[in-house]
Structure formats: C-alpha cells, structure tokens
Amino acid sequence: MNPFKEKPMPIEKALQNWKELYPCSYNKRDIDPYTKTRIILMNGTEFEANWFSHQFARHTDNNDLRRDLALARYVEKQQQLKISLLKPADENILEHTISYEQLAVDLTAELAKREKDCNVKKALDFALLEDFDHLYRYADLLDMEQGVAAEYLVGRYTEIMPGRPTIAHHRFPMDNVRWNISAKDSDTQTVLSTMIITAAEQQTMNYYMNVTNFACSDISRKLYQEIALVEEEHVTQYESLMDPNATWLEMLLWHEYCECYLYWSCYKTETDPYVRSLWELYLAFEISHLHKAAELLQKYEGKEWCEVIKDPVFPKPLSLHENIDYVRKILETTVQYTSHREDYVRVRELPDDADFFCFQKTIQPTAQMTPSHIVVENYIRRKGTDYRYQVAPSPVPELRNRRQDNTCVGRKPDAAESTDFFCNKP
Numbered sequence: 001m002n003p004f005k006e007k008p009m010p011i012e013k014a015l016q017n018w019k020e021l022y023p024c025s026y027n028k029r030d031i032d033p034y035t036k037t038r039i040i041l042m043n044g045t046e047f048e049a050n051w052f053s054h055q056f057a058r059h060t061d062n063n064d065l066r067r068d069l070a071l072a073r074y075v076e077k078q079q080q081l082k083i084s085l086l087k088p089a090d091e092n093i094l095e096h097t098i099s100y101e102q103l104a105v106d107l108t109a110e111l112a113k114r115e116k117d118c119n120v121k122k123a124l125d126f127a128l129l130e131d132f133d134h135l136y137r138y139a140d141l142l143d144m145e146q147g148v149a150a151e152y153l154v155g156r157y158t159e160i161m162p163g164r165p166t167i168a169h170h171r172f173p174m175d176n177v178r179w180n181i182s183a184k185d186s187d188t189q190t191v192l193s194t195m196i197i198t199a200a201e202q203q204t205m206n207y208y209m210n211v212t213n214f215a216c217s218d219i220s221r222k223l224y225q226e227i228a229l230v231e232e233e234h235v236t237q238y239e240s241l242m243d244p245n246a247t248w249l250e251m252l253l254w255h256e257y258c259e260c261y262l263y264w265s266c267y268k269t270e271t272d273p274y275v276r277s278l279w280e281l282y283l284a285f286e287i288s289h290l291h292k293a294a295e296l297l298q299k300y301e302g303k304e305w306c307e308v309i310k311d312p313v314f315p316k317p318l319s320l321h322e323n324i325d326y327v328r329k330i331l332e333t334t335v336q337y338t339s340h341r342e343d344y345v346r347v348r349e350l351p352d353d354a355d356f357f358c359f360q361k362t363i364q365p366t367a368q369m370t371p372s373h374i375v376v377e378n379y380i381r382r383k384g385t386d387y388r389y390q391v392a393p394s395p396v397p398e399l400r401n402r403r404q405d406n407t408c409v410g411r412k413p414d415a416a417e418s419t420d421f422f423c424n425k426p
Helices: 033-057 063-084 093-114 118-146 188-214 218-241 248-269 273-301 324-334 355-363 371-383
Strands: 337-340 343-346
Touching: 033 063, 033 093, 033 188, 033 248, 033 273, 063 273, 093 118, 093 188, 093 324, 118 188, 118 218, 118 324, 118 371, 188 218, 188 248, 218 371, 248 273
Parallel strands: none
Antiparallel strands: 337 343
C-alpha cells in the first residue's frame, strides 16, 4: 500500500463526540494476547506523535503552522485516549505490565529479524535480552503476590525465564548512546524500526514511571523503580539511532507515515473484529494527517514528500507473534555482552576501571540490595524454585538453576560464554 495515493478525508471530520470516544473494553479473560500488545503499541505510537507535535509547536513561532499542528494533534489525542480505554478496569497494573513486556520481547524480535542495518539490529538484539528478563522478574512478582501465572496471560507464546539478568542492565549513561542513521540513505524499514521501537520503549518507560507509586507493596514499588530506570537506558539507546539531522517538517511526515504503516499493519493482522474496525478507522484518520504533513512540507520548505520518503510502499505488515527460537538464539550468543560507548563488548573485554564496573558499584554495592534480585530470591524461598514457563532448558547453562538467582551473567567477566552478534543479509 502507498498511503500517498489514497484519498484523504478532511481532518476535522475525524472529531468525535463523547459517546463515540468511549470504547467497549476487552474481556481480559478471553482476549488474544497479541490484541493486547497491539493496543499498547498503538497507545505508545499515538503518545509519541502527540509529544513530537507539542515539541514542534514549542520550536516554531509560526502560528499558522501551530494551528495546523494543533488540529491534527487533538484528533490524535482523541485516538490515543480511546485506544488506552480498551484496557478494562479489572485488569490490574501488574497484569497489564506482563503485556507490556510481552510486546517489548516480540516486537523487538520481529523488528530485529527483518532489519538490514547491522548497527540497528545489534541495538535491538541487545535490549531484547533485557526486556526478556524484565518479563521473568515481573512474572515471579505476579505469581508471588497475586497467584496469577503469567504464562496464561502471554498465551504461552512467549517464554518466561531469565535473560540477561536485570542486575547487569545498569550501565553508565554515556554507554547507552549509539550511532544514528541517516533517513535519506536508509531503507524505509530501518527508519520505521528506529521510530517504532523508540515509541514503544518510551511508552513502557512512561508507564512504569507513572505506576511505580501505585504498586501495592514495597518490593513491587522497588522493582518498578529499578526497571523504569532500565527503560530510560533503552529509550536513550533507541532515540540515538534516529536521524537527528532531518528537519521538523521532514520528521512530521515520517511520524505520520509511521502511524499509517502501523495502523495498516494492525488492521491486516488483528483477530478481534471490534478492535480491527478501530484500526481501520484510525488508518483513514492518519492518511489525512499524512497528506496534511506533505502539504506543510511543500508549503514551508518547498519539498515534495517523495524527496523525504523515497520508497513509500509499505513494507510487509508488522506482525506480532511468537519468537521463541529467535530469542533463544540471541540469548545463547550474546548474554555476556554489555555496551561500551557506541558498541557492545563482552564483559571480560572491559578494563578493570571501566565506567560499567564503577557505575555498578555506585548503584548496587551488593547484589542483595537490588530489587530484581530480591524478587526472585523471595520467590525461591517461598516456593523452592523460581517461576518459569519454558519449552526447554535455558540455552545458557549458567541460567538453568531454578533454586538460585544468577547475579553474575552479563555483569562479571567469564560468567558465561557468548560468541557474537550476527547481522541479516542485505
């Protein structure tokens, strides 16, 4: 599909009244897990678009342009609110968190599998193992505090077991910045990947930042606090991949194109009829926003949309599905890596005075004070073994012990064996 060839509706025709804006929430007991993850993804996509538009408005003094931004932004805020209210009131914060982490795992894996830019793929694979471990930590907390088995919430599509242990995720902030792409020189899929994953991780970070103080126990509050700060690292990593040299209006065009692509993808892959109809409707809304962005680009910068997006036909639909084999492969080959400035290295390759080791000592002088470790250790003390859902033993032998939480892998030299990252063929 080429959205630039579609006939746009007038933007103001998308404004909805209160009755139209309030949706029918899904039933948490029978909804498909990937419908939930698509809802979270599109909620985050709309937040990213809304926040970008607000920042754009704060960096221009042209009130005609500000008014055009305000109209589209209001429609998109209506969209975001309606999407967010698809979540039912009886789905609690921790249950919803499991869906956030399932999205992080399967979205990241899917983007990595199709990514041609090796720098971008390595970033995706690196953070994939960290979100995978977050899912495991939250799942243990959920079963310990509420007696709910997370494997049923994820539909057994996503394994629940240790990844790179969360205790190893805490890096000196300067080590989270990556090399950026050039949107003009990159494949359309690569530009979309950097935008999609940044929006998704930013949404996760914002969710954890906002719900930490609503968690029902001290240990759960501490776990959210810890993982929220890891998500800050992930957002720093992913946003640094995006093209910083594109103009505001060029990026407005890319944002609207990305939204069109994602709504089209959701429409193509959705299994719930009610939610699918919403994706179809919002695709029509976003096409009108895209055409407006193209109009503004031509009006204020004298550029045609095809000078910015040279290959406008959508890549194949972004599908959320199980990625067990892929995650296992990345776990087996890269669990012992950390990041050092713009690259990734095995922990044993760092000098003794590396920022990573210094920062680790600052944040957690002892492993026993780290919330993600405490959660699993508490679970093991109560139940005898940790909570997992896995189809086979971990591909990392050091992570197979279910009676003790490993705090060395990814953090201590030679705590495990890893080979290297691999790139996809162009």
